[in-house]
Amino acid sequence: MTFELPALNYAHSALAERGMSQDTLELHHDKHHQAYVSALNGFVEKNSGLQGKSLDEIVKLSYGDDALAGVFNQAGQHWNHIHFWNALSPEGGKMPGALETKLVADFGSVDEFKQAFKAAAVGQFGSGWAWLIQKPSGELAVTKTPNGVNPLATGEGAALLGLDVWEHSYYVDFRNRRPDYVSNFLDNLANYEFAESNLS
Numbered sequence: 051m052t053f054e055l056p057a058l059n060y061a062h063s064a065l066a067e068r069g070m071s072q073d074t075l076e077l078h079h080d081k082h083h084q085a086y087v088s089a090l091n092g093f094v095e096k097n098s099g100l101q102g103k104s105l106d107e108i109v110k111l112s113y114g115d116d117a118l119a120g121v122f123n124q125a126g127q128h129w130n131h132i133h134f135w136n137a138l139s140p141e142g143g144k145m146p147g148a149l150e151t152k153l154v155a156d157f158g159s160v161d162e163f164k165q166a167f168k169a170a171a172v173g174q175f176g177s178g179w180a181w182l183i184q185k186p187s188g189e190l191a192v193t194k195t196p197n198g199v200n201p202l203a204t205g206e207g208a209a210l211l212g213l214d215v216w217e218h219s220y221y222v223d224f225r226n227r228r229p230d231y232v233s234n235f236l237d238n239l240a241n242y243e244f245a246e247s248n249l250s
Contacts, residue, residue: 051102052091055084056132064140069234074222082218083131090124097121105129106202113203126198130179133200133212139241149246156190163192164236167213170194171232177216180232183207184250211245 058079063072090108094100100108100121108125112118145153150160157163163182171180174194181193181200185207193206201209213235220231 051094051104053087053094053105053128055079055087056135058135060138060140065138065142065239068140068142068238069223069231070138070239071223074219077222078214078219079131079135083128086124086127086131090121090128093121093124105132109200109203113199122203123198126200126203129202130198130200130212130214133209134214136244137211137213137241138235138239139244142235142239142241143237145242146246149242149249152190152249163190166192167236168229168232171213171215172229174215180213180215181209182211182245183209184248188250208248208250210248211240211242213240 058075062075062079065075066072094108100111103111105125105128108121109129112122112125115122145160153160153163157166167180167182170192171194174180174196176196178194178196179200181195183191183193183201183206185191190210191207193201195201195204200212201207213232215228215232220228224231224234
């Protein structure tokens, strides 16, 4: 099985009016994500134990295995970015009813969810991700992960909405202002319909 870079569901310029420039998407999707895919394919080609396995299987198999750390870095980032492109929308920021009801039930309000998510995203030291997850209990929670780690690997829960906080995801548009990037994501770019579709 050869892994491939998925096409975006929108034009590279489609998010520019909402704070994510065409330059960022061309660099981030076409260059950074493609590099993870190419590197992952290189690892799989050399390791017969990985051949024929799905991306989810490789992520779970390689997580925490020092001998497969390089594999995990590429597989985790490929998985994370597939999620991330779906978590963005040219019509982002609109909160559907079922998700809103669940956020209010589990966080107290949508604003309290956003505050918790922003705290996780801004508080992730160095490179990593912030996530809205649904725990095995069914409760929604916010978590953060370093580097290419994700909720699939850790088993914390199902990823509903993930945000890349590696510097390459925001430096073109926001320079070092990660808090502004996170707020813009939550208010203008987040595909909450996608998040709702991931609810169990």
